[in-house]
Every structure is written in structure tokens, then in C-alpha cells.
Amino acid sequence: MDFFLQQLTNGLAVGGIYALIALGYTMVYGVLKLINFAHGDLFTIGAFLGLSLLTSLGLTHHMGSFGVVVSLIVMVMCLVALVGVILDRLAYKPLRTSHRLSAVVSALGASIFFQNGIMLVYGAKLLVYPHDILPKMNVNILGLHIPLIRILILLASLLMMICLYVYINKTRIGTAIRAAAIDQGAARLMGINVDRVIMIVFMIGPALGGAAGLMVGLYYGQINFTMGWIYGLKAFTAAILGGIGNIPGAMVGGLLLGVIEALGAAYLSIAWKDAIAFCVLIVILIVRPTGILGERVAEKI
Amino acid sequence: MNKTLTVVLLLCFAAGSAMAAETIKIGLMAPLTGSWASEGKDMEQIVTLLAEETNKAGGLLGRQVEIISADDGGDPKTAALAAQRLSTQGVVAVIGTYGSSITEASQNIFDESEIVQVANGSTAIRLSEKGLKYFFRTSPRDDEQGKVAVKTILGMGFKKIAILHDNTTYSKGLADEAKTLLEKEKVKLVFFDALTPGERDYNTILTKIKADGPDVVFFTGYYPEAGLLLRQKMEMGWNVPFIGGDATNNPDLVKIAGKDAAKGFYFLSPPVPQDLPSREAKSFMAAYKKKYNGAPGSVWAVLSGDGFNVLAAAIKAAKATDSKAIADYLHKDLKDLPGLTGKISFDAKGDRVGDLYRVYVVDGDGNFLLQP
Amino acid sequence: MIRMWKTKRHFLYALWAVLLLASPAVLNPYWVDVLNLVGLYAILALSLNIILGHAGLFHMGHAAFYAVGAYTTAILNKQFGIPVLWLMPLSGLTAGLTALVVARPIIHLRGDYLLIVTIGFVEIIRIALINNVFGITGGANGIFGIDRPMIFGYKIRKPQEFFYLIWAFAALTVFFFHRLEQSRFGRALNFLREDDVAAEGSGIHTAHYKLIAFVIGAFWAGMVGTVYAAKMTIIAPESFNFWESVIMFMIVLLGGRGSIPGTILGAFLVIGLPEIFREFASARMLVFGAVMVIMMIFRTEGILPALPRSYPIGRLPDTGSDR
Numbered sequence: 001m002d003f004f005l006q007q008l009t010n011g012l013a014v015g016g017i018y019a020l021i022a023l024g025y026t027m028v029y030g031v032l033k034l035i036n037f038a039h040g041d042l043f044t045i046g047a048f049l050g051l052s053l054l055t056s057l058g059l060t061h062h063m064g065s066f067g068v069v070v071s072l073i074v075m076v077m078c079l080v081a082l083v084g085v086i087l088d089r090l091a092y093k094p095l096r097t098s099h100r101l102s103a104v105v106s107a108l109g110a111s112i113f114f115q116n117g118i119m120l121v122y123g124a125k126l127l128v129y130p131h132d133i134l135p136k137m138n139v140n141i142l143g144l145h146i147p148l149i150r151i152l153i154l155l156a157s158l159l160m161m162i163c164l165y166v167y168i169n170k171t172r173i174g175t176a177i178r179a180a181a182i183d184q185g186a187a188r189l190m191g192i193n194v195d196r197v198i199m200i201v202f203m204i205g206p207a208l209g210g211a212a213g214l215m216v217g218l219y220y221g222q223i224n225f226t227m228g229w230i231y232g233l234k235a236f237t238a239a240i241l242g243g244i245g246n247i248p249g250a251m252v253g254g255l256l257l258g259v260i261e262a263l264g265a266a267y268l269s270i271a272w273k274d275a276i277a278f279c280v281l282i283v284i285l286i287v288r289p290t291g292i293l294g295e296r297v298a299e300k301i
Numbered sequence: 302m303n304k305t306l307t308v309v310l311l312l313c314f315a316a317g318s319a320m321a322a323e324t325i326k327i328g329l330m331a332p333l334t335g336s337w338a339s340e341g342k343d344m345e346q347i348v349t350l351l352a353e354e355t356n357k358a359g360g361l362l363g364r365q366v367e368i369i370s371a372d373d374g375g376d377p378k379t380a381a382l383a384a385q386r387l388s389t390q391g392v393v394a395v396i397g398t399y400g401s402s403i404t405e406a407s408q409n410i411f412d413e414s415e416i417v418q419v420a421n422g423s424t425a426i427r428l429s430e431k432g433l434k435y436f437f438r439t440s441p442r443d444d445e446q447g448k449v450a451v452k453t454i455l456g457m458g459f460k461k462i463a464i465l466h467d468n469t470t471y472s473k474g475l476a477d478e479a480k481t482l483l484e485k486e487k488v489k490l491v492f493f494d495a496l497t498p499g500e501r502d503y504n505t506i507l508t509k510i511k512a513d514g515p516d517v518v519f520f521t522g523y524y525p526e527a528g529l530l531l532r533q534k535m536e537m538g539w540n541v542p543f544i545g546g547d548a549t550n551n552p553d554l555v556k557i558a559g560k561d562a563a564k565g566f567y568f569l570s571p572p573v574p575q576d577l578p579s580r581e582a583k584s585f586m587a588a589y590k591k592k593y594n595g596a597p598g599s600v601w602a603v604l605s606g607d608g609f610n611v612l613a614a615a616i617k618a619a620k621a622t623d624s625k626a627i628a629d630y631l632h633k634d635l636k637d638l639p640g641l642t643g644k645i646s647f648d649a650k651g652d653r654v655g656d657l658y659r660v661y662v663v664d665g666d667g668n669f670l671l672q673p
Numbered sequence: 674m675i676r677m678w679k680t681k682r683h684f685l686y687a688l689w690a691v692l693l694l695a696s697p698a699v700l701n702p703y704w705v706d707v708l709n710l711v712g713l714y715a716i717l718a719l720s721l722n723i724i725l726g727h728a729g730l731f732h733m734g735h736a737a738f739y740a741v742g743a744y745t746t747a748i749l750n751k752q753f754g755i756p757v758l759w760l761m762p763l764s765g766l767t768a769g770l771t772a773l774v775v776a777r778p779i780i781h782l783r784g785d786y787l788l789i790v791t792i793g794f795v796e797i798i799r800i801a802l803i804n805n806v807f808g809i810t811g812g813a814n815g816i817f818g819i820d821r822p823m824i825f826g827y828k829i830r831k832p833q834e835f836f837y838l839i840w841a842f843a844a845l846t847v848f849f850f851h852r853l854e855q856s857r858f859g860r861a862l863n864f865l866r867e868d869d870v871a872a873e874g875s876g877i878h879t880a881h882y883k884l885i886a887f888v889i890g891a892f893w894a895g896m897v898g899t900v901y902a903a904k905m906t907i908i909a910p911e912s913f914n915f916w917e918s919v920i921m922f923m924i925v926l927l928g929g930r931g932s933i934p935g936t937i938l939g940a941f942l943v944i945g946l947p948e949i950f951r952e953f954a955s956a957r958m959l960v961f962g963a964v965m966v967i968m969m970i971f972r973t974e975g976i977l978p979a980l981p982r983s984y985p986i987g988r989l990p991d992t993g994s995d996r
Contacts, residue, residue: 003512010504035785094970100784101731102969105926108919109965116959124338125598126525128556138538147536220501221532222525222557226336230499233792240789262505270506271468271495275800278793285790286778334958378912381905382710382948385703385832402815402909409906413830425814468803470813470909495804 006144007266008259013150015258016157020212021235022242022250023164024205030181030245031201033100037107038087039209040232041114044225046080046210047217048122051129065133069218073211080210081203088202111228118225126224129217149219156215160208161251168247177201181245230274234261237281243294252293324367325360325622327352327612328387328416329605330397330407335375340399340422343602345370348396350592351585351609361616373398377406388414393622396608399601401425401470408436417627419608422601425474429650435628437651439607439640441571441658443471446546447478449569449658450519454479454544455486463492463515465506465530467522475521475546491515498526503533511539521546527566528557535562544568547658550600555667563663571657573600574641576671581610581639600642607640611647614638686934693840697833705832707948709904712839713897715940716846718924719933720893723850725922726931726979727859728886729866731784733918734791737775737798738768738891740913742898744802747816747908748809757822757903761896768895769888776887780880795915802910815909822903835904842900846893847933853889854933860982862886863931920944927968929975938977 021043028036050072063071091110095103137148168174179187180197188194216231217223234257242253257277264276284291329348332341345368352366360366371387373380380398384407387395395411398404399422411418412433420428420438424446429436454462462483466476473495483490491513496506507530510518520527520543527549534543535558545568555563574582575596585606589597597603611631618634619626632651637644646654660672697705721735742764749755749763779790805812822829822838829838853859865872865879873879902908920943928939947957968976 003508006508007505010502010508013504014502033785035788091966091970095973098969098973101926102973104731104785104788105923106966106969108923109962109969112962112965113959114962116956116962119338120956120959124334124342126339126553126557128553131559138536145538216501220529221559222501222529224525226499227501233796236789237793240786265505266509269494270509271497271804272800274497275797275804278797278800281793282779282790282797285782285786289782289786376911377905377907377909378710382703382706385706389701389703402813402907402911405817405907406905427817468813473813 002144003266004263007262009144009146009150011259011262012255013154013258014262015238015255016154017212017216017231017254018235018238018257019251019254020157020160020215021209021231022239022254023161023247024207024209024212025236025239026242026244026247026250027164027177027201027205027208029239031177031184031198032092032103034092034103035107035236036205037104037232038091038110038114039205040228040230040235041111041118042080042084042087042206042228043209043213043216043231043235044118044223044228045083045114046076046213047223047227048118048127048213048225049079049210050076050214050217051127051223054130054133068133072214072218076210076214077207080213081207083210084202084206085199087206088198093198115225115228122225124225126222129221129223131221134218153215153219157212157251157254160211161247164204164208165247173197173200234277237277240281240291241284243291246291246293249291249293253291256292324365325362325616326367326369326390326392327609328390328392328395328397329368329370330373330380330383330387330395331370331605332375332399332403333370333372335379337375337399340599340601341372341375343597343599344397344399344421344605346593347589347597347602347606348609350589351606351613354588355613361613362620362622366613373403373407375400375403377402380404380406381410383407384410387411388416392416393616393624394419394612394627396421396605396612398422401428401474404428408433411435415624417612417624417631419612421605421608424471429652433651435624437611437628437631437647439604439611439642439645439653440601441653443474443478445656446475446569446658447482449656449660450475450479450544450546451482451486453567453569453660454483454517454519455488457517459488459516461489461491461515461517463510463513463518464490465492465510465518465520465522466495467498467526468495469498469522471548472521472523472546476519479519479521492518496522496526498522501529503530504537507534507537507539511537511541515541517542517544519544519546520549523548524551524554525557527568528554528563531558531562531566535559542567547571547600550661550669551598552596552669553598555663560665560667563667564665566663568661568663569658570661571600571604571642572659572671573597573669574603576669577641577643579639579643582641585641603641607642607645610640611635611638611645682934697836702832705836707945709832709835709839711940711944712836712843713901713904714921714924714944715937716839716843716897717894718921718928718936718940719843719846719850720890720897721921722890722925722931722933722936723853723862723893724886724890725925726929726936727854727862727866728883729862730883730886731788732791732887732890733788733915733922734795734798735890735894735921736913736915736917737795738772738894739898739901739917740798740802740910741771741891742768742895743902743908743913744810744816744898745895746899746902747819750819750902751816754820757820757899758824761899764899765892765895768898769892772887772891773884776884780883780887792915792918795913795918799910799914802913810910813910815907817907819902819906819908821906822900829903839900842896843937847937850933854931858882858885866931923965927965927975929978932975932977932979935975935977935979939975942976 025039091106134149138145139148176192176197180194184194238253238257239250242249261277265273331344349368352368356365371383373383380403394417396419401423404420404423417435422440424440424443426442426444464476466472492510527545543566547570549568550570574586615627615630619630631647636646648654661669664670724730724732745764745767746760802810803813861877861882924939924943925936929935
């Protein structure tokens with residue numbers, strides 16, 4: 001039982017990161033119906049920018065660890081949001097009226113471009129975040145040893161999700177985003193500046209991805225230019241699992257995927273862990289394509 | 302018709318290279334892009350440094366050495382193309398590469414073109430079991446490392462062993478070797494599975510291994526994962542000792558794991574130049590530091606440097622750049638050449654002779670200490 | 674007007690074909706090998722073209738079928754010593770069967786969902802290969818020591834020899850797929866690509882046709898797998914990852930969806946150009962990515978898009994009345 005609970009918590013902790021990245025995917029997909037393949041690389045950019053900021057600004061000298069983390073998160077989110085907007089302007093906006101497939105290819109191209117750009121700028125070797133920024137305490141819950149940080153990461157993801165949910169559902173801009181997600185043409189007729197809505201979406205989504213990247217860098221310590229690939233794919237699986245276009249869905253999907261992976265690895269086989277995740281994806285798409293929390297949207301013929 | 306054409310071309314090349322005032326071209330096949338780009342870049346840096354040093358000292362046989370790099374992308378298909386490319390550029394020999402399947406993709410091409418190949422990072426046993434006359438390697442074989450690993454584990458008195466690998470050719474090969482040898486002994490193998498490289502969170506795996514209760518964990522994968530494993534193991538509060546294979550030998554290991562987590566970690570490795578007392582090793586380190594400001598990161602890249610050294614020695618001694626002469630010299634006459642990683646000789650199959658592996662331990666300050 | 678353009682195009686194709694056939698005589702083995710690779714990818718892309726270009730199904734898992742074919746050949750050749758060329762149809766068959774099994778449940782999925790599933794599928798295949806599923810795939814090492822192809826006792830070994838084998842296969846492929854394009858089947862595929870529902874309404878059993886498209890594409894890819902295995906003599910899971918699927922996908926899209934000459938041109942560009950720019954290896958991929966984006970923005974239908982279908986309107990048959 002102990003083993004099971006421990007693995008469960010492991011899964012939840014990883015799932016929290018997946019959820020955060022999935023939120024970004026789901027937002028962009030909801031409004032644009034576009035799979036932003038470059039999202040994983042935005043995650044990577046967040047991690048690398050965080051490291052650059054940390055080392056160049058020497059923040060640890062000026063404030064305590066909490067201050068460092070919060071200021072880093074804010075800075076990275078702003079920077080990655082900027083990158084997201086530029087990405088949209090250059091690679092996606094010109095293709096808004098084209099065939100969906102073109103946008104997908106453009107997204108892939110952007111992903112390749114970012115990944116190799118990071119490699120050229122930062123080098124092919126992996127880089128390491130300085131230790132000692134995050135507290136290393138363990139917390140004892142139900143007799144299990146859980147590092148405090150993992151709980152904090154989970155809480156941070158939850159917090160961001162709640163903020164996002166409130167923003168989307170209770171503010172005017174959020175309503176505009178939801179309207180654009182349902183029908184761009186009708187939204188325009190209602191006087192909504194859809195271009196601006198899309199720009200905002202491309203600020204929030206990538207910002208969340210970048211924050212996730214920063215957290216991964218801070219916690220695990222090690223970053224390299226290919227890290228976005230597998231995280232991106234898993235997060236995308238999570239988004240689909242929960243229902244793409246659906247914000248609580250991304251959260252649920254992320255956590256669920258993390259747990260399924262962890263339990264699958266623990267009880268079945270570690271080597272097949274990723275295959276299990278992909279099988280889950282395929283099963284969900286066959287059995288319930290709109291995901292666990294997704295709404296059934298009738299397609300207009 | 303094509304066969305004659307190739308022979309004529311080869312003769313022309315041979316005749317051409319025999320003429321003086323031309324450079325001696327040595328090929329370097331390395332992963333300059335792709336997942337092993339950092340290895341490849343290290344290899345290129347080391348070999349170009351050695352070539353420059355050689356040229357400063359007058360070159361080989363009075364001619365300057367030119368290094369021609371070809372990127373194998375860490376992938377067999379690109380490697381085959383890279384090999385084809387090198388074989389048409391008049392190289393007298395090739396150094397490389399890193400990764401057994403990658404090297405394998407290029408072996409036949411070099412053999413058919415009769416070009417000497419000295420691999421530096423390919424430890425799969427079967428590469429030298431094919432009877433290829435022109436193939437050599439400065440890297441040891443997985444079976445040797447397996448033997449040393451098992452000897453070390455038994456010597457330390459461990460009774461319940463866990464083996465963790467990452468499903469790559471090298472890592473699984475080593476893990477299988479160790480497993481076979483351990484099963485003959487009176488110890489119990491409690492865990493044998495693979496992790497996925499490139500992931501970051503290994504808590505699940507560590508929890509699983511911990512539940513099986515081993516005395517020691519032998520990890521045969523690469524240093525990024527090793528560093529993460531050590532770090533996360535410490536966070537879990539689990540104190541079981543870890544032993545690593547030679548791919549864990551990298552200064553970044555301590556950077557990733559943190560000094561506290563890395564303390565007490567054992568690993569096997571051919572000795573790195575920093576730890577060898579020989580003159581060659583010391584002067585190499587000085588030159589490397591001067592040009593690139595730091596120490597070479599990977600022992601495999603250093604082995605490519607040794608590849609250059611043996612080729613240079615062979616060319617000098619045989620007073621020729623012809624492949625047969627080089628191969629003969631390397632097989633028969635090269636004895637205990639002082640290299641960057643120790644003394645080098647080759648056996649009839651092209652494998653490196655001698656006990657190469659040593660045990661290192663990481664101390665509290667993150668230094669790698671060579672054990673006696 | 675269209676007829677004039679068609680004749681001009683045909684002349685260009687013929688010219689290019691002649692140049693290609695003559696090239697092994699003038700190029701060194703390295704460049705011949707590059708052309709070999711171009712040829713292999715051209716055939717692969719043509720097989721993907723049926724699925725992606727003609728049927729309009731977003732498919733990014735093509736490398737999986739390629740892998741199945743290559744591994745089938747490798748395993749059967751090593752275990753039973755069956756000559757490689759006989760294994761081509763067999764590998765195609767296993768690949769086609771795989772496609773049937775895999776595509777059946779997902780065929781009705783909407784575009785982007787299908788895309789994701791195919792990505793997941795190719796990853797599963799790769800992991801299964803690495804983990805040495807059923808103990809026959811050799812794990813990460815792959816399988817080595819595959820025989821070279823023998824035609825009437827002549828062993829094909831050198832790049833120049835492979836060149837003719839591969840490009841003969843390519844010519845056959847072009848011929849076959851051209852006939853397919855012009856057939857009723859090809860027209861049905863194009864119809865369901867343009868408008869799924871209308872096609873169904875016109876009596877085309879779309880699920881059935883999509884499945885057949887998948888199977889044909891997979892069958893062909895499986896056969897290419899055989900040639901690849903025989904050429905490299907070793908195959909390893911790394912050669913069949915998602916990235917390979919992306920390359921094939923790119924070739925079809927950049928060259929021109931649904932267009933045979935476009936796809937072949939795409940193969941030349943996507944495979945050949947990076948080899949020409951080998952010196953700029955690190956920036957190579959960066960440029961690749963940027964080119965992808967730019968192409969989609971400025972010329973989304975590809976470089977050599979498919980010509981619209983045209984039918985000769987000759988003299989109307991004499992109906993006896995004055996027209």
C-alpha cells in the first residue's frame with residue numbers, strides 16, 4: 001500500500017507539470033483549432049531563459065529563495081509570452097485563412113527552428129541550474145517521504161489553473177476568448193476583436209509553458225535543447241485525454257496521465273512507460289475523442 | 302565496368318597521395334549534430350588540436366596533416382553517407398565514431414574502400430568479430446567492462462544487486478554482460494529493467510527499485526541520467542550505493558547531482574588524461590587548456606585523440622600512408638604506445654589490448670578519485 | 674493552352690529522366706549514394722502521397738510501416754535465409770496488414786486527431802522495436818548481417834548498382850501510381866479529400882476507400898523497407914523514428930500534394946539540399962525549419978502542385994443532327 005501511495009504521489013507530481021504545459025496547448029487549440037507543435041519548444045525556451053536570467057542578474061544575492069523564484073517566474077512568463085506573440089505573427093497569422101494542414105506544417109517548421117536555434121545559441125550540451133535555490137525539505141504525509149518542492153509544484157500548477165479558469169469564465173476578455181473558440185466569424189460579428197483575442201491567447205498559453213519550463217529547470221536541475229519534444233508530446237496527450245479546448249480538462253488530463261504513467265511503470269514495466277502513455281492516447285481517441293471532460297460539439301455540415 | 306573505374310580511381314588517388322607537398326588527409330567521422338552533438342564536438346576539438354600540434358612539429362612524413370570532418374548525425378543512415386563521402390575524399394584513414402550501431406553502418410563502406418578505421422566510442426563486441434582487416438578501436442569492449450564491473454561488485458561484498466540500463470545499444474550490452482556474469486555467482490539479481498533517457502523524473506523507477514531491496518545499484522547508462530538518479534535518490538532519502546559504467550564519467554555529473562548527492566558514487570572508466578602521470582597526458586592537458594580553456598568533457602572524445610595518435614605513429618613508422626601498411630603496423634608492431642588514456646596495443650581483431658578499466662569514486666567535493 | 678503546358682512539362686520530365694540515368698557515370702559514389710537515398714525517399718513519399726496527398730488524411734506515422742517492412746525482411750532473411758528480393762512483396766504484405774489493423778479503428782477520426790494518433794502509433798512501434806518485442810527485433814542493436822539483393826545471381830553491392838535498382842523501382846512506382854491517380858479509385862480519393870460528406874452522399878463508401886488508401890501506401894512503404902534493409906545490411910530502431918515521418922510528410926507537402934512530379938522534386942530538395950550544404954551542418958536544421966514556415970506562407974500548395982484534371986473535349990459524336 002505504501003508503495004502504491006508513493007508511486008501515486010510520484011505520478012501526481014509529474015502530472016502537475018504535464019498539466020501546466022497542457023493548459024497552453026489547450027488554449028491555443030481551443031481558439032485556433034491549431035496544434036501548436038512549437039509549444040514544447042516554448043517550454044524549453046522558458047527553461048533556458050530562466051537559467052540565463054538567473055546567472056546574469058545574480059538574483060540570489062539580492063533576495064531570498066522565495067523572492068528569486070517568484071521574480072523568475074514573472075520575468076520568464078513575460079519573455080516567453082513575447083516569443084509566443086512573435087511566433088503567431090510570423091508563422092501562424094499569415095495562414096489563418098489557409099488549409100489547416102499548412103498551419104500544422106508551419107508549426108512543425110517553427111518547432112524545428114526553435115529547437116535548433118536554442119542549440120546554436122546555448123550549445124548542444126546540457127546545462128545545469130544552480131542548486132540551493134529551492135529548499136530541500138521533506139514533508140511527511142501519511143508516512144510517505146515527499147520533498148516539499150513536488151507539493152509546491154503541484155500547488156503552483158493548481159493555482160495557475162484556477163487563475164486561468166477564473167479569467168476565462170469571469171472576465172470580459174475571457175468571454176471573448178470563449179466566443180472566438182466557438183465561432184470566430186460570429187464573434188467578429190459581435191464586435192469582438194478576434195485578432196486581439198488571439199494575441200492574448202498566444203501570450204497566456206506560451207507564458208504557462210515557459211513557467212513550466214522554468215519550474216522543471218529549477219526542480220530537476222538539468223536542461224537541454226531537446227527536452228521540449230517528449231514533454232510536449234505527453235502534454236498534448238494530456239490535453240486530449242482531458243478534452244482539448246477545455247481548461248479543467250487539461251488539468252485533469254495532466255494529472256491522470258502522470259498517474260497512469262507512474263503506476264504503469266511501477267506495476268507493468270518501466271521500459272514500456274512511454275508506449276503505455278501513447279496507448280492511452282490512442283484508446284481515448286478511439287473510444288472518446290472529445291476527452292474525459294470535453295463537450296460534445298456537433299459538427300456543422 | 303564500374304569495378305575497373307573504381308580501381309583506376311583508387312590507383313590515381315594512391316599515386317596522387319604518394320606525390321609530395323600534398324597534405325595527409327585523415328578523416329574524422331563524428332556526431333556533430335543530433336543527440337550526441339556534444340560528444341562529436343569534443344571529438345573534433347581534440348583531434349584538430351592534436352593535428353595542429355603534429356603540424357607544428359613538422360607534420361607527418363614531411364607533410365601537413367589535414368583533418369576532414371564528416372557529420373554522422375548520431376544515426377546509421379547519415380553515417381553511411383558520411384562514410385561514403387569520406388571514402389571519396391582521399392583520406393588515408395578515418396577516426397570514429399561514437400555509438401556502436403552508427404559505427405557499424407560505416408564499417409562495410411570503409412572496408413570495401415580499404416580505408417583504416419579507428420573507432421573511439423563503439424564498445425559492442427560484434428564490431429570486431431567480423432574479420433574486418435582495417436577496423437580498429439581504441440575503446441574497450443563491453444565484455445571487459447562487464448567483467449570489471451562484476452569483479453568490483455563482488456569485491457565490495459554486495460549480495461543483492463539491481464541493474465538499471467537505458468535500452469541503448471551500449472547500455473543494454475553492458476547490462477547484459479554484467480547480468481550473465483553475475484548469474485554465475487552466488488549473488489541475487491533483484492532488479493533488471495530500463496529507464497527512458499531524456500526524461501527527467503525517475504522517482505517512479507527509484508521507488509520501484511527501492512521496493513526490491515538491493516544492496517547496490519549498477520547503472521549502465523549515461524551521465525545525464527546518472528546525475529538525476531543520484532539527485533532524486535538523495536531527495537528520497539535512500540542511501541544505497543550506486544555504481545556507474547563509463548558513460549557516467551563526465552564532470553557535469555557532479556553539477557547535475559550536486560556535491561552531496563554525488564558523494565560516494567562509484568564508476569568505472571578508462572583513466573582520463575587528468576589522472577595519468579605520463580608525459581603525453583600532461584602535455585595534452587596543458588595544450589587543451591590553452592586552446593579551449595577547460596578540460597575535455599568525455600573520455601570517449603579523448604579516445605578519438607588516441608585514435609589520431611596511433612594513426613600518426615603508424616604512418617611515421619611505416620613511412621607510408623597506404624592502408625595495408627598502416628593496418629599491418631597497428632596489428633603487429635604497435636606495442637604499448639603511450640597514449641592519452643594509457644598504453645595502447647591492438648590484437649589481431651583490432652581490439653585494444655590490456656586492462657583498461659579502473660574504478661573511480663566521487664568525494665565530498667565532487668572530485669573524481671582514481672582508486673588503486 | 675493546358676495541352677501545350679502539359680507537353681512542355683512532359684518534355685522536361687523526359688530530359689530530367691535521361692540526366693538521372695546517366696549520372697552514375699559521372700558522379701562519385703558518394704553523390705550516387707545521395708541520389709540513392711533521394712530515390713528511396715521519393716518512393717516513400719509517393720506512397721505517403723496516396724494517403725496524404727490524394728486522400729487528404731493527415732498521416733505522420735508512415736515511418737512505422739516502413740519499419741515493419743524493413744524488419745520483416747531482416748528477420749525472415751536472417752532466420753530463414755530467404756533471398757531479399759523475394760521478401761519485398763512479403764514485407765509489403767506485413768506492412769499492409771499492419772495498416773489494416775491500425776487504421777481500421779481510427780479511420781473516422783477528424784484531421785488533427787488522426788494526426789496525433791499516427792504520431793503516437795509510430796512512437797509505440799519504435800519503443801516496441803527497442804524493447805525487443807517478442808524477442809525477434811534485436812532491441813536497440815537492431816538486426817545486422819542482412820543479405821544483399823541478388824538478381825539472377827548478380828549481387829548488388831555498390832552504390833551505382835543500387836542506383837539502378839532503386840530508380841527502376843521508382844519508375845515502376847511512378848507508373849503504377851499514375852495509373853492509380855487516373856483511375857476511378859484515384860478520383861474517389863480526391864473527392865473524399867475535398868468533401869467527405871458529399872462523397873459519402875454520392876455513394877462512395879469513404880471509410881472503405883480511406884482504408885484501402887492506407888493499405889496501399891503502407892504496402893509500398895514496406896517494400897521500400899526491404900530495399901533499405903538490403904542496402905544498409907543493418908537496421909536499428911533509430912532509423913524509424915517520428916522524425917523520418919516528418920521528413921516524408923515534408924517532402925509531400927513541399928513538393929506538391931497529390932502530385933507525382935512534385936513529390937519527386939520534393940525528395941530531391943529535402944534530401945539532396947542538406948547534403949550539398951553539409952558544411953553548414955549546425956545551421957542546416959535551422960534553415961530547414963525556417964524554410965518550412967516560409968513555404969507554407971508563400972506557396973502553400975507546394976512547389977509543383979498537381980495539375981487540375983483535364984479531359985479532352987474532342988468532337989462530339991455525330992448524333993445525326995446539326996450542331
